[in-house]
Amino acid sequence: MFLRIDHIGIACHDLEAKIEQFTTLFELEVVTREVNEEQGVKEAMLRVAGDSYIQLLEPLSADSPVGKFLAKRGEGVHHVAFGVPDVTDAMEVIGSRGVRLLDEQPRHGSMGSSIAFLHPKDVGGMLTELVQAAKP
Amino acid sequence: MFLRIDHIGIACHDLEAKIEQFTTLFELEVVTREVNEEQGVKEAMLRVAGDSYIQLLEPLSADSPVGKFLAKRGEGVHHVAFGVPDVTDAMEVIGSRGVRLLDEQPRHGSMGSSIAFLHPKDVGGMLTELVQAAKP
Numbered sequence: 001m002f003l004r005i006d007h008i009g010i011a012c013h014d015l016e017a018k019i020e021q022f023t024t025l026f027e028l029e030v031v032t033r034e035v036n037e038e039q040g041v042k043e044a045m046l047r048v049a050g051d052s053y054i055q056l057l058e059p060l061s062a063d064s065p066v067g068k069f070l071a072k073r074g075e076g077v078h079h080v081a082f083g084v085p086d087v088t089d090a091m092e093v094i095g096s097r098g099v100r101l102l103d104e105q106p107r108h109g110s111m112g113s114s115i116a117f118l119h120p121k122d123v124g125g126m127l128t129e130l131v132q133a134a135k136p
Numbered sequence: 137m138f139l140r141i142d143h144i145g146i147a148c149h150d151l152e153a154k155i156e157q158f159t160t161l162f163e164l165e166v167v168t169r170e171v172n173e174e175q176g177v178k179e180a181m182l183r184v185a186g187d188s189y190i191q192l193l194e195p196l197s198a199d200s201p202v203g204k205f206l207a208k209r210g211e212g213v214h215h216v217a218f219g220v221p222d223v224t225d226a227m228e229v230i231g232s233r234g235v236r237l238l239d240e241q242p243r244h245g246s247m248g249s250s251i252a253f254l255h256p257k258d259v260g261g262m263l264t265e266l267v268q269a270a271k272p
Contacts, residue, residue, distance in 0.1 A: 076261030125212030
């Protein structure tokens with residue numbers, strides 16, 4: 001079902017400062033910077049290796065999901081994303097096994113991907129994202 | 137520096153129940169079960185793909201690091217581990233860049249690996265593990 005650990009999403013207060021920190025500490029390359037108004041974040045994808053990334057997320061407002069996470073938990077791991085061949089198929093299969101889906105249909109993710117989130121309480125307390133990569 | 141996202145470590149109250157849940161929901165294979173007395177956990181590695189895993193962690197006691205994490209945060213992502221070619225080299229380089237190391241020298245990790253942890257406050261709030269895989 002899973003093709004890879006696609007990315008670790010990390011919530012931060014200052015995207016540019018965190019990009020500077022992670023690229024320097026771990027010699028990671030910034031692949032994209034994007035603003036996702038729907039999710040209320042500006043973000044960057046830093047390649048770890050192959051198709052696996054660290055995603056840095058800064059909220060666009062305090063009342064966005066990532067803004068609320070930061071206020072409650074502080075900076076740290078916000079979600080974990082797994083690559084799947086087809087996000088709609090994966091949502092159907094996983095949903096049929098009793099996991100609540102936070103999205104009724106796929107949304108737009110980083111780098112043209114299609115994504116959906118699973119309820120963390122149904123997946124060991126981990127906010128879990130399914131990612132179908134954009135076609136090359 | 138990083139070869140892969142090696143694993144996501146997830147703290148849980150009941151290892152066997154969580155193994156059952158994750159293998160059923162996501163069709164993951166259990167590669168190993170181990171007890172690590174030094175770290176105060178019993179654990180299982182579930183293969184996501186290639187050399188990337190979900191690591192499920194149940195504390196051996198309430199006063200172990202994972203036991204304290206569970207009491208404070210509840211179940212969820214405890215740490216993220218990145219594969220490196222040589223853990224001693226990586227500790228030296230990352231330490232020289234101002235990150236506090238939680239280990240003075242490498243410790244024994246899952247599946248015969250050598251590991252070291254970085255202070256989460258110096259790495260965006262993410263408890264970060266470096267993993268050098270065992271030689272085949």
